[in-house]
Amino acid sequence: MRPSDLDPLFASARSLPGVGPRMAQTLARLLSREKAEDVRIIHLLLHLPHAVIDRSTILPIARLPRSPGAVVTVRGHVLEHREVPRGARTPWRVLLSDDSGVLELVYFHPRPDYLRRILPVGEERIVSGRLEWFDDKPQMPHPDHVVTEEAFAALPRLEPVYPLTAGISNKVLGRIMRAALKRLPDLPEWLDEHLRAREGWPAFAEALRQVHAPENAESLAPDSPARLRLAYDELLANQLALALVRRHIRSARGRRLTGDGTLVAKVQATLPYTLTEGQRKALAEILADMAGPERMLRLLQGDVGSGKTVVALLAMVAAVEAGAQAALMAPSDILARQHLASIAPLAKQAGIETVLLTAREKGKARKQALADIASGRAGIVIGTHALFQEDVTFADLGLVVVDEQHRFGVHQRLALQAKGARTDLLVMTATPIPRTLALTVYGDLEVSRLLEKPAGRQPVKTSVMPIARIPEVIVRLKTAVAAGAQAYWVCPLVEESGVLPTTAAEERFAMLKEHFGTQVGLVHGRMSGEARDAVMDAFRAGDIRVLVATTVIEVGVDVPSATIMIIENAERFGLAQLHQLRGRVGRGSKPSSCLLLYRPPLTETARQRLKVMRETDDGFAIAEADLRLRGAGELLGTRQSGMPQFRMADMVRHARLLEMARDDAALILARDPKLESPRGAALKRLLYLFERDEAIRLLLAG
Template identity: 55%
Template sequence: MRPPLLNPLFRPVSSLAGIGPKLAVTLRKLLGGPDPDGEPRAIDLLFHLPVAVIDRSRQPGIALSPEGAIVTLKVRIDRHQKPPRGNRRIPYRVFVHDETGELALTFFHANEPWLERMLPVGETRYVSGRMEWFNGRPSMVHPDHMVSEADFGDLPLIEPVYPMTAGLARKTLLKAVGDALDGLPDLPEWLDSRLVAERHWSTFGAALRAAHHPTAVADIEPHSPALARLAYDELLASQLALALMRAHQRRSAGKARKGDGGLRAKILDALPFTLTGSQQTALAEIDADLAQPERMLRLLQGDVGSGKTVVALLSAATTIEAGAQAAIMAPTELLVRQHARTIAPLAEAAGIRLAVLTGRERARDRAEVVAGLADGSIDLLVGTHALFQSGVEFRDLGLVVVDEQHRFGVHQRLALTAKGEATDVLVMTATPIPRTLVLTYYGDMDVSRLTEKPAGRRPIETRAIPLTRLDEVVERVRAATEDGAKAYWVCPLVEESEVLDVAAVEERYATLTAALGSGIGLVHGRMSAADRDVE
């Protein structure tokens, strides 16, 4: 299906210079890719663009180099000063000079033979790095570059800075990027010629090469010609892909699904509240979509607590009344369990056969669920991405509900809808998205909005308290819990950080336990699922 011209862009990164299977795994952490368990491709690396530059074009001379500045100096090698034998704490120094003064190049844990080859006495070298001044004497610790006069042309005076990850050397990344750029095919221009001329844009290939080889700080600015061209290409490609997907779904014959209202009536009777006006409006819009012989693709947007899950369940009930099955997919196991607890009593009241499927189910339980989906004895399935894995087959999947749409890629959503024929799709989000952004990001998707909260909700009060009054907050928590209330104390970190000055949950747990005594639980993402359930 893919034109052979594009094959160099889709080859695995392990085929690039300097990248083996081990580094390919490291790059997957940095680059991602369409398959979370697969290997990134050359195109993924090419779109991993620099975020800053190091300007090495400054060549002021030794004596005129300011403290902390990155400079490039042309120097002559005078002498090597080796540390005393057996004392690795004293650095290896190489003293050099130019017409303005003397400089010490300083190396810790030095490879002496290598330094003697790189910096032979009496020869001229270009060195580039950060200048440090101590007691009036200049020093450059571990220069970033040391090249001969003949190789000075290869020293990058404007050096790109990439987002990196542990285990990946900068030179290795640059080598792989260079190899990927060398294999970049000469693609025909696909943009309007008048637009290209008006914006003074180069070709796609030239723009990509310029982005990886900036010659000035302005080259990495978002409005630079190269990056603007690449951003336009990416946006246009995204819009075309969404348009094709939407056109395919529109061409794919849907199935009209109309229920008799029996299951829905039982759920409504079991609810401790009545539906809001916006919930009723959203359900009417969804019912109208389900009744059409075209696939539904609708976004249900509503704030936390606005009742999206109930709308999804009532929509699933209509699908089940029509003889099909429904599935609700959530991004995390915790959210799946929360949905299941909310839905279970309502499903039981209506006689809807509910099951849960995550990656944590025991083999026997999973086999029972898979069998129930295949023979139709399960009406409604709530689960994580395990739903679209191989081996999970539905008798007749009529409706897919995707919670927190932004946490799933389009290909994951399509993989789940492919489990059925003429499957309708309802995606939910708590993020307020303007209609124009919906069109831009999701394609021509219909939108329903929940603008009200269910009746009986207590008003929410928000207070900002400085840490200097932490003791008062703890006392308020003590008073509330002694009156039978519950409290949640949310921290941004699991463990204390030397980098971030924010509260860590383990430290706060110890503090609160000492202050309040028993009755305090601890839950965080590093705990096993079983331990979290116990808490």
């Protein structure tokens, strides 16, 4: 199925000289491949260097730079070997001299015969490597290259520097890469010629040659023509694959979920507030999708506290009104129960039965829940991963809502959708996703955004201070608690770590108990669900005034009376997580505050992060800043979210290319839906090269 001209690139890395079984294992680790046999030549070629060493200038020893760690090249005569007895701990030294001075070559754990062979006394050699200074004398420990004049002529003057792993040196990887480059075929061009000419980009194979065998350091710059070409190729493969997958899902006939609006109106009438303009617009978009003939695929994005849950509830009520069932999948037990507490009473007003199903439901309770779901008595089902287990059967699942969608893998979402026929899907997130990132994960998935907060929400005043001022914080917290306030105190760990200099939740709980007695509670992920519920219920009831917690309270916990959020070791959290935690307060009518405690010294990134938190509470601005500071992979948790891992493209630097790739992919499929033209055939090669084979299978399946 794969075009034969790609065979050299999909040959095993074992076919390259110098790659035996052990080296293949090392390469698999370096390239994040599960097995050594999975490493192909194309995987090596897409592993790009990040810097370059210039060995073109030979310096006199007297003019060697004083900066430590500089890579230098020197020509000289071998004066003598300062030998050491076998087993001695002192290093073997070789003195190399030119007319201006002497350089010491230093070898630890020497192989004497080898050293005498490559550095014969009296002969001239060119050496290149990292320079060090000791007692005001230049030294070169274990030079990278020791060669004759003739051999030096064959060495690349500019040596690319690669990301490495234990067990492989840059010199060895460079040799393997040069062998891989020789296997690189010239392939048919898949880019639009006008685009390539306008941007001044080389062909794909030429771009790889320029990056792996650079003529100058500029070849490796993120905005060099070769790097931009490769980044665009990767983004185009991503956008084309997404468009094909999406078209395939859309081609599967949907169902029209429409009712007469009475149940939705009933629930809306019982709400203690009116919907915001954003909520009304989002609901209208969702209901229109559900009423259409195609399957709904919509993302509902809303900042912390923007009221996504009520929009999702009304969509689920609409599904029940149309004669189907709806399921809401939450990432944690706490959040699932929180949803049940807020949704069930409202759904009951419309005569809709709501059932909870998590891993905690056992025995008779679980049996009853499964029976209610299978019979259709349960109109709305709320749960965790437990919802897509084999023994869960729905009478007629019409709508799936996935909350905090980035915490679920793609396969988990599909597994739940598969419980129904032609099921609509609504995914929601309170982690605002920057537009560039949303495009790489969803392509052109329809997005509804809730930009304003419901009326009555209070702004949260954010302050930053060093952790050493905790005694002062406790004094102020005592005053606030005495006046009736409730507070969260968040720690990054459950128990003390010997590795990280952070205070654990259990240790902080013990310390605060001395000051607040029974008014302080503790909640973390290792507690049993029942114990956690009991503490949360006591906090909601006001019996507990200070809740010490880990990030288990990050999402969905709603206690409107809590007005103080203290986050310890705030420098250890990402921006999105800090924003989520801060969103647990400011949910009632009283002014709220958030205190970020940090342990100095701060890195520049941590300093920037805390500055952003102090200056804005706009979730989308925070998400863009997080993307800038951390990069895309870390932002959503790459492995967990099904986020594509880009090797060439950088979401911040290459945002312009992503927009171009999206438009290009749409135009390609509009003109050539089955990729049958010469350019279409070339684009199939692109999909193979960047491991988007799944899209080709969908293409062949029609």
